[in-house]
Amino acid sequence: MNRPNASAHPALHRELKSLLGSNNVLDQPEDLLLYEFDGSVEKGRPDLIVFPHTTAQVAQIVKLAARFETPIVGRGAGTGLSGGALARGGGVMIVFARMNRIVEIDVPNLRAVVQPGVVNLDITRAVEHAGLYFAPDPSSAKSCTIGGNVAENAGGPHTLAYGVTTNHVTALELVMPDGGIVRVGSKHGDVCGYDLCGLFVGSEGTLALVTEVTVKLSRKPEAVKTFLAIFETIEDASQAVVEITANGIIPAACEMMDGWTLQAVEDYVHAGYPRDSGAVLLIELEGLTEAVEAQAAAVQTVSRNCRAREVRIARDSRERDLLWKGRKNAFGAMGRLAPSNYVLDGVIPRSKLPQALVRIKEIGQRYGFNIGNIFHAGDGNLHPIVLYDPRDAKQFENAIAASREIIGACVDMGGALTGEHGVGMEKNELMGLLFGDGDFALMRRVHDAFNPDSSLNPGKVFPLSKGCGEIRIKTKEAVGKRS
């Protein structure tokens, strides 16, 4: 379908302003430019940006866009790392920032009903008085929205013990590409029929727009212990992760930072990290006191058996917060080392961690990059960071090539393309590493069952290029150019 740009439809523009008011529509080039980016290296500029306040408005926008054959992309805070919330095919961008109401908090049943624009951490803030919190905690929790978390099935450091977003969502209100409004799932979580919630969470905005989310709330743990295990080499640190897993210890979080990135983080955050180590593990144990005490002893034993130079324990919440501040701001600290960085997201079996880190180092060296590693070691979710200068086209090209090799290596080790960032427009061309024509054909039929014209978030998830004639889904013509 050769779709005209939304900006080429003055009538659509007019009708959207009439529906939402001028204050809720952006159309100036300088405004559109701000929404051209997310946290990834991708770009995609929308033709119009709208800010609905209600589900009914979302449905109206979708119907209007359909009438003018204009694609739509949903967006929360734009913190995504795979281009999922970029308007790859232009069109109307629906920003959910103003649908940010917490609709219901049900403490006895451990549920909250929230609009998609609610910031992740605000859910916890709203319920912490009752000793509760929302478990999925992406590093961007202070700014990312629950709608985006649902679209990408976001993770975070503490998903090791508690699961990712899909494990904490029980019901969704959706606006379908035809403008219909439908609810799936239930407050309880059990359903009659298929687990549609399980399908829509993580579908990257390609099947429906989420306008309300029912989430599970968790009880704050009785006891928390946070360790910093310091190792002379990254190999020892990764072996410790293997041993912790193999010993059946399931920490709430188990994060690794290599020595090279630690120096940058310490310069930036002053968290008290060592400047001369090969790697550290930030390990957090949570639960009932007796369980935490036993696991703490086991973690220290395993760490020392793996030649940890020192195992520090945060003495109070201030020290714990400081250790976490370093981890959560680690990607920001990379800005001190290079003009830009590319944060990758691959997954491997945890037992392959030592080999994977060796392989990443080797690939980096071959392309001339120092690659940092700050990642969720406990669940094998790697985040190699490639530092590069975007003004140097060759460097950028090499950064992309190195990243593809690293992701390929993850797949070779029995892993997957993405653990928490999503496929988006970053990795859609790599999907063939994991999936064959039959897999794509089924995914395409599921896609088309809900989004037959690809009006929602075109150009994402599915490969667009080479020999994919059979697996290609309908997309806007402009789709497919990497900026």
Place this chain on the structure above:
Amino acid sequence: MTATADVASRLTELLGSHRVINAADELAAYTIDELTPRAIACPANAQEVAEVVRFAIREKLAILPLGSRSKCDMGMAPQRYDIALDMTSLRDVAHYDAGDLTLSVDAGISLRELDACLRQKGQFLPLAVPCFETSTVGGAIASGIDSALRARYGTARDFLIGAEFVDGTGNLCKSGGRVVKNVTGYDLHKLLIGSLGTLGVITRLNFRTFPLPAAYGGHVAQFATIDAAMEFRNRVESIGLPVSDLEILSPNVVAIVRAILRRDEHLVPTELNDSKWITYSTFEGNDALARRIAGELERMANASAAVSYRKLKEDEDNVLGGMLREAFEWLRWASPANLIWRFSMTGMKAQMLNTLDTIAESVRVRSGLLVRPCGVVYFALLADSDDEESVGRLARIILDVKRLIRIEQGCSTLLHVPTAIKTIAAEATQPASDTPLHQRVKQAFDPENVFAPGRIVGGI
């Protein structure tokens, strides 16, 4: 469509004679809701499964994928049933990385066999489902039946990390992977859970495994009323005590449990008095944690006016815990004609449970209640006879029960219904607002409607 006699011979051409059955007595053993298949195919691998599916598509035949057939009476009666696809020959452990706590197994392996394999490495899969001794892992997933360990480990959707299956075009497809964290592509494998074989034939499943607990303990308490038992349950839930299971047995259910323990020549704990409401709670952890939880449970039981409270001896606990895992199975066994519902709801109240009892009394049918963790209730109507009049009485209250659960905003699933009234049960189910979405999923997976047509309400 292929003539009946030809189905078996054509399948024989595909699979060989030793993998096709069409003897009348054996076909009868695969009867589901009074429908008998025309042939039984026993493929040896995923490629053969795909061959059979493609054959069925060409010939417009309907397939029911089956494991041990222990839960085949779940779901509505199939509209068509030509080929029983017996998956029990696919039973390999394809990949087990104990160091990564991940596992990939063929769908036809039994839970018991799998459990033995995992225990060698000090691990297990928390799929504590009925018919554990015989159930296949594929059947357990396709049935979507509850695990008794759900309170601690979640449902299958929390630890199923990937799957391979043959879809309704005959393609061998995969979803997810073998890693514990993965957002690559659509989570199609989640749709297979509870799909009753309507979306595809599961050939392989990937799971996250768990370390066996160092210690565990079970306790029983007696309560004079359901209100007191529910108060105990609510106290435990409100402080978030991490029990693995907490079940409330109504007096009629206690009587059934006692009868089975006696039948199987087990010692019957003295607390299983069928004039009382009984709670069974169990928890896992290390010894220190076990002592603390035991103490807290006892304190809460006493605060809830428990008539008695006792820690079970290890052998008693093993027997009773195993029995409660099998609740669905013995509720079916407990009377010649019965309805067994599973309700899921938030904010469950004793009053609602009493109303269920009243509904059963209105048609003079014995009922049993088993309240499980996570807002799940098993409600069984146990008719004393399977004659037409008795079954008719069961049918009369289906609407009343559905209405009550709807008011409570719960989800109700009929796990077992006499075939004679399955149609009534289906008609009593109002289409949900998302039914068209379920139908679209079915159409996408199975465009020719080959798999178990009609097993899910809504003609799916």
